[in-house]
Amino acid sequence: MLPPHTHRDAGVLLTTRGIRGFVDGIISLSITALLPLFGFSGLQIGIIVTGxxxxxxxxxxxxxxxxxxVPRRTLLFAGSALMIATGTLFGLFTSFVALLVVGVIGTLNPTAGDVSVFLPLEQSMLAGTTPAVSRTALYARYTFVGGxxxxxGTLAIRIPEAIxxxxxxxxxxxxxWCFAVYVLAGVVVLLLYRRLDGAEASAHAAAAEPLGRxxxxxxxxxxxxxxxxxxxGFVVQSMLALWLFRRFDLSVGAAGTLLFVTGTLSAASGFVAAWLAARIGLVRTMVFTHLPANCFLIAAAFMPTMPLAVTMLVLRSLLSSMDVPARTSYVMAVVSPAERAAAASVTNVPRSLAxxxxxxxxxxxxxxxxFGWPLVIAGTAKIVYDLLLLRQFQHVRPEEEQAQDAR
Structure with a gap:
């Protein structure tokens, strides 16, 4: 599973990513299914997701x-404890204000990707567990496992529906009961983080001067x-599911099955991204896969029937996540090892805020x-991003790509 000469800590981090990804998949749909039962409007659900x-x-x-x-492992312990508390409290409350407060201070993830405090810590640790030539391949595995x-996790939403x-x-x-599963996952990842023993686990989360050159x-x-x-943000998994529920009257179980298919295809595409990046470069891989995916997203909003909309979403999933391992690898490649934790934080925090x-x-x-206005706005903004990224960074190449060109 791991690239050659990779430290065993990478295996632990891939395992914890998988566990968190599974419960994130459950939670992203259970939130959308549960909150309307409390009488919450789409606006109120959106506010909680924003929180x-x-x-x-x-x-x-x-x-x-x-x-x-603080050593990174200690921070991961703290995040795991917060994960346990979050699942416990969210499973107990029903009022809008209480759930909003828990959502803000907790670790629940309403998206298909990882936006938690765990992400920059694990990303920076992974970069130090493998040689530079294997970095993109390792991030592809990390993305695949989470995806x-x-x-x-989204498929597992059929279990409470069947019960x-x-x-x-x-x-x-x-x-x-989905939140009880989330609590259990927090306990398991806490125990797994105790097994981290490499230098990256003991290192501090950032240097005194995080970013230099x-x-x-x-x-x-x-x-x-x-x-x-x-x-x-307009099409985080919870809101995409809400659109499917309202536009096509899709059941929770059917939405879970659809998101399972799209999630599986997105996860598998990460390995293609590693192969493609080795041939055309990281930036071109990000842009040339992401751009058509966003066209499919916009097209889905205009489809008059559910089968056509689903087809567009499936086609999008084949390409939409191929930029993720390439993007992470690119950030880690253009900074020095000492700057990686800070770079991961600086690039992830604005993403979460935006x-x-x-x-x-x-x-x-x-x-x-x-109508799928959120899909149209999302696809348009992402297309603008793709074009700007290509224009500004296609000539800013990592050292390993420059070395490959010189051979």
Whole structure:
């Protein structure tokens, strides 16, 4: 599973990513299915999703700016404990204000990807566990594990639906058990993080002077990634599911099956990204796969029937995540090893902030109309990002690509 000469800590981090991805997949759909049962509108659901994303961004900022004196493993322990508390509290409350507060201070993830405080910590640790030539391949595996686990998580939403249909348990009670699974996952990842023993686990989250010579490049990348994330915020998995529910009256189980298919295809595409990046470069891989995916996303909004819309979403999933391992590898490649944790934080925090507000707007739009305005806005913003990225960074190449050209 791991590339040659990779430290065993990478295997632990891939395992924890898979566990978190699985419960994130469950939660992203259970939130959308459970909150309407409390009488919440699309706008209220969007506000809670926004709160979750803002809370994740704030926690990542805290780690990046104040966590430099703390070993990364200790920070991962703290994140796991917060994960346990979050699942417990969200499964108990029903009021809008209480759930919003838990969403802001907790670790729940309403998206198909990872936006939590764990992400920059694990990304920076992974970069130090393998040689430079294997870095993109390792990130492809990391993306695949998270994606495929998340896909199975969305499929698992059929279990509480089946329990409610075939027993005396209500749909609300069955969905609440999803948060018990989330708590259990927090316990398991906490135990797994205890097995980290490499130098990267003991290293601090950031240096005293996080970014030096790479500051200008990293800030430019962060600005572009924020534009991409802003578009993505309109179609985070919870809001995409809400559109499917309202536009086509799709059941929770059917939505879970669809998102399982799209999630599986997205996860598998990461390996193609590693192969493609070795041939055309990381930046071109990001742009040439992401651009057509966004065209399919816009097209889905205009499809008059569910089969046609599903076809567009499936086609999008074949390409939409191929930029993820390439993007992460590119950021780690254009900075020095000492700057990696800071670079991961600086590029991920603005992404989380930019993605936070759009779900509220998307929820309001879906209250007004079932047309896929969130999909159109998302696809358009992402296309602009693709074109700007290609224009500004196609000639800023990592050292390994330059060395390959010289041979």
């Amino acid at each position: 979750m994303l803002l809370g994740s961004a704030a926690a990542t900022v805290l780690v990046g700016t104040k966590g430099y004196a 495929i686990a998340g896909a199975f 409610a249909q075939h027993t005396a348990m209500s749909g609300e009670a069955a969905l609440r 790479s500051k200008r490049v990293v800030y430019r990348l962060a600005a572009l990634f924020s534009l991409d994330a802003f578009g993505g 993605a936070a507000l759009p779900p509220t707007a998307a929820g309001w739009m879906l209250d007004q109309s079932t």
